[in-house]
Amino acid sequence: MSIYKRDLLIYAGISIFAIVLAQLFPAYITQIAVMFLMVILAQTWDLQGGQMGYNSLGNIMFFGIGMYVSSIIQIAMLYGWGGVGEYTSASGSIKVEILKDNYLYGMFLGAFAAGIVCVLFAFVFGQIFLLFRGPYFAIGTLGMVLAVAELVSSWEWVGAGGGLSLPVYPAVDPTESGRLYFYCFLAISAICFAFISWVTSTRFGLALNAIRDDEAKAEAMGIRTLRYKVSSWMISAFFLGLAGAIFGNMSNFIEPLEVAFPTITFGVFMVVMALLGGKGTVWGPVVGAVIFHIIKETTWTYMLGYQWVALGLLIIVIVIFFNQGIMGSLAERYPHWFGIKIEEDPEEAST
Amino acid sequence: MWQGIELLFQYPSVNVKYILDGLFFGSIFALSAYGLALVWGVMNLKNLAQGDLVILGGYFTWYFQSAFGLNPILTLPLVMGIMFFFGWAMYVLVVKWVIDKDLFTSLLATFGMALVIQQFINLVFGPETQTAISELGRFKFYMFGGKIIVPEIRVVGVVLCAIVAIALITFMKRSRTGQAIRATAQDARAAKVMGINTDRVYALTFSINSAICGASGALVAMMFLIQPFYGITYSIRSFVIVTAAGLGNLPGVVTAAFGLGVLEGYANNILGASYQQFIVVFALVVVLVWRMVRLRKARMVLE
Amino acid sequence: MIVLKDVSKAFGGVQANKKVSLSVEEGKITGLIGPNGSGKTTVFNSIVGYHPIDEGSIQFKGQEISQMPVQSIARLGLLRTFQQTRIYGKMNCVENMLISTDNRNASVWDMFGSRTSEIQDKAEHLLEFVGLYRKRSLKAGDLSFGQQKLLEFAMALMNDPDILLLDEPTAGINPTLINGLIDRLHRANTEFGITLFVIEHNMRVIMNMADQIYCLSNGQMLASGKPEDIQNDKRVIDAYLGGH
Structure with missing residues (x-):
């Protein structure tokens, strides 16, 4: 059995465990849903940051774009494209009666469209931003998300800085909506995990690693580096767009700075989680996300405002003292778990 | 937006105002950008906390002014001194451990510091915008028959900025420490072999950078507004300027800083302040693409 | 030529x-x-x-x-090797070889090609050819300078x-x-x-x-x-x- 299939089985096991957990503790269902969101964030970041060595600080942009695309589409389905401006300027005072089927149809269609639009954005932005290397890429993408958030904040048609509220899921039973979003995030993260672990097992994964290790050498060997880089960003953008779309529906209310483009929360979390778990590995971001989420949820509220300072310190401590992350350290100690074979050399080759 | 552009042609004198605004901005940007060029050139550190050091310096000035009634201009050397030691502490606690690691490590570590600084300011001083009011602020220059008003403090600010810059350049050119720093920038290993304590040089460089940022922040607090989360924009501005000018190119830094300042002066007046970050990022992308196109002709890449 | x-x-x-x-x-x-x-x-x-x-x-x-x-x-x-060798340091030797295959007619879908046993065999054969077969699962960055040089040569051969x-x-x-x-x-x-x-x-x-x-x-x-x-x-x- 290949490593890749084994990983899929383990992830299926985790998913089933999460479902059981959600059934046993329905009060925590939203928490578990957000945990799977975190897994998606960390894993899509790692596809560039870990596998390819392109450390983006602006991947959260796709999350926000996806959220806005899906929300606008859902509103347009109810009021027509002409009615969107009217709806957003009424800022939540228009109440909507919506049927369950229509809601679900709108949400899934919106999410899918969000994914596609984000892929297009990644394709276009990637042609420029992925030419920037090292610090220029990091700071360029950070600027990119700040600028996009600012533009959305002053765009009246999508509600500008005031945000916009979305139709509410017409559930009789209040726990039903929690379950819906839980299953959505579970499904997206499972697909995302399967896709990324497949894609890194192909030539694609090797090419990304080659770009990380020595991009100039990869070019000298004739690898079409930009094509790989842009594709990698498009993959991440798709899943981020989907996740953003669903998160928008889950929040019911979206606005640019805190919900859609949360550079300083989710945008930083995704980097921290991937680093904590170990970047450049399939399991690192997953493990990092789960651990980070649990720690965060249990301690966040007790830190009385100092949680952000703590977050900054955590970043510093991780990058200085724990650069390899959890999975990186494990891989060094137990290489056979990761399919790394070290053969003892009976007669040391004399070169 | 169109109204703003029309205004330019109806009243050509507003151009003078925008350009003056730009020069005021630019003089401040030049200071922090010079600091970034210094740490970048000497220890290859791309400091993402640059802007937050600026804002921190600004808050010191504001605090001394509002709590003790000190004249903001007098706080300038004080703030520079405090920020020098803050920079030293930051070097010993964080920067020292990351400068010889890979690039993203140092970038992220400084990003973490940026978070710590901005959140700390936010907790201690609150998220409101602040400005340090000085005695000088009341007097205003009137130009073009009163159409353009220039607060005196801004003129004084530019003069102070020039004094700091000249003092700094003289220090780097003439003093032994300055020579040691420049030697380390050229070849750290050779400098080490020649008996220069590079670790000390690095610490000193980072502290000087921090002091420069502090001065720049003090001037921001006097001339404009400060707010805990304004830092990142200043960081990006410094990157724009240094990337446009290249390392070790002082006239280039000054020119690029004034250029960016004037661009922002126009953009703020025509588009409004809600496009500030967009303009800065746009400038960054334009500068990076421009550098890349030029390098591509020489078949090189920007690294 | x-x-x-x-x-x-x-x-x-x-x-x-x-x-x-x-x-x-x-x-x-x-x-x-x-x-x-x-x-x-x-x-x-x-x-x-x-x-x-x-x-x-x-x-x-x-x-x-x-x-x-x-x-x-x-x-x-047309390929070259470097005087100061350049290999992908964090990947193992076999991976270094696998990614060095010919890119001349690579289509978009070839990006996601899986590792066939054919190229795996070729990679191992070439590693054997330069005498690095025993080292094949080591990280390339851990090899000695001379071995890296041989690996780089093998990678170039992999590219045909x-x-x-x-x-x-x-x-x-x-x-x-x-x-x-x-x-x-x-x-x-x-x-x-x-x-x-x-x-x-x-x-x-x-x-x-x-x-x-x-x-x-x-x-x-x-x-x-x-x-x-x-x-x-x-x-x-004289020169x-x-x-x-």
């Missing part, structure tokens, strides 16, 4: 190459020698597109390549190039292994049909191996000819002994 005509390249005030003309014939092994700083590596860099040339023309199989980007030149089947430019293949290699390496270079030339263009300092190696040798001195072409001619050329001897 490669034809350089009057290629000049200056770095600032230093004239690294002055009107260099040479031609590399298909199927042969061509050597490029010259004292340190004579501009050998500059010639290589000009050919593979690492920097633009000031004047002259570089043709590969009749096609002008002096304006093309590095990746495109590599995809024409038409011509391979080798920058000092024997530098840093254990002297006892040099004969083996010469043998492998010969076999790469005869068995795999790869034209070789080699910069080499070790006179014994290059005289044993090359069909045609060019000698550079101070950026200019000093002499060219069969190994025995070069060996007896007084100008070459090496510091006659200038």
Whole structure:
């Protein structure tokens, strides 16, 4: 059995465990849903940051774009494209009666469209931003998300800085909506995990690693580096767009700075989680996300405002003292778990 | 937006105002950008906390002014001194451990510091915008028959900025420490072999950078507004300027800083302040693409 | 196969190459020698597109390549190895080999091609060929300098190039292994049909191996000819002994 299939089985096991957990503790269902969101964030970041060595600080942009695309589409389905401006300027005072089927149809269609639009954005932005290397890429993408958030904040048609509220899921039973979003995030993260672990097992994964290790050498060997880089960003953008779309529906209310483009929360979390778990590995971001989420949820509220300072310190401590992350350290100690074979050399080759 | 552009042609004198605004901005940007060029050139550190050091310096000035009634201009050397030691502490606690690691490590570590600084300011001083009011602020220059008003403090600010810059350049050119720093920038290993304590040089460089940022922040607090989360924009501005000018190119830094300042002066007046970050990022992308196109002709890449 | 005509390249005030003309014939092994700083590596860099040339023309199989980007030149089947070896340090040897396959006709979908046993076999065969089979699951960055050099050579062979430019293949290699390496270079030339263009300092190696040798001195072409001619050329001897 290949490593890749084994990983899929383990992830299926985790998913089933999460479902059981959600059934046993329905009060925590939203928490578990957000945990799977975190897994998606960390894993899509790692596809560039870990596998390819392109450390983006602006991947959260796709999350926000996806959220806005899906929300606008859902509103347009109810009021027509002409009615969107009217709806957003009424800022939540228009109440909507919506049927369950229509809601679900709108949400899934919106999410899918969000994914596609984000892929297009990644394709276009990637042609420029992925030419920037090292610090220029990091700071360029950070600027990119700040600028996009600012533009959305002053765009009246999508509600500008005031945000916009979305139709509410017409559930009789209040726990039903929690379950819906839980299953959505579970499904997206499972697909995302399967896709990324497949894609890194192909030539694609090797090419990304080659770009990380020595991009100039990869070019000298004739690898079409930009094509790989842009594709990698498009993959991440798709899943981020989907996740953003669903998160928008889950929040019911979206606005640019805190919900859609949360550079300083989710945008930083995704980097921290991937680093904590170990970047450049399939399991690192997953493990990092789960651990980070649990720690965060249990301690966040007790830190009385100092949680952000703590977050900054955590970043510093991780990058200085724990650069390899959890999975990186494990891989060094137990290489056979990761399919790394070290053969003892009976007669040391004399070169 | 169109109204703003029309205004330019109806009243050509507003151009003078925008350009003056730009020069005021630019003089401040030049200071922090010079600091970034210094740490970048000497220890290859791309400091993402640059802007937050600026804002921190600004808050010191504001605090001394509002709590003790000190004249903001007098706080300038004080703030520079405090920020020098803050920079030293930051070097010993964080920067020292990351400068010889890979690039993203140092970038992220400084990003973490940026978070710590901005959140700390936010907790201690609150998220409101602040400005340090000085005695000088009341007097205003009137130009073009009163159409353009220039607060005196801004003129004084530019003069102070020039004094700091000249003092700094003289220090780097003439003093032994300055020579040691420049030697380390050229070849750290050779400098080490020649008996220069590079670790000390690095610490000193980072502290000087921090002091420069502090001065720049003090001037921001006097001339404009400060707010805990304004830092990142200043960081990006410094990157724009240094990337446009290249390392070790002082006239280039000054020119690029004034250029960016004037661009922002126009953009703020025509588009409004809600496009500030967009303009800065746009400038960054334009500068990076421009550098890349030029390098591509020489078949090189920007690294 | 490669034809350089009057290629000049200056770095600032230093004239690294002055009107260099040479031609590399298909199927042969061509050597490029010259004292340190004579501009050998500059010639290589000009050919593979690492920097633009000031004047002259570089043709590969009749096609002008002096304006093309590095990746495109590599995809024409022209590869080089580096004097300071470059390998993908955090990947193991087999992975280094697998990613080095030919990119000439790669379509978008080939990006997601899985590892077939065919290329796996080829990679392992080539690692065996250069004598690194036992080290195949080690990280390339953990190999010694000489081993990395061999790995880089194997990676280049994996790509099935038409011509391979080798920058000092024997530098840093254990002297006892040099004969083996010469043998492998010969076999790469005869068995795999790869034209070789080699910069080499070790006179014994290059005289044993090359069909045609060019000698550079101070950026200019000093002499060219069969190994025995070069060996007896007084100008070459003078250049090496510091006659200038």
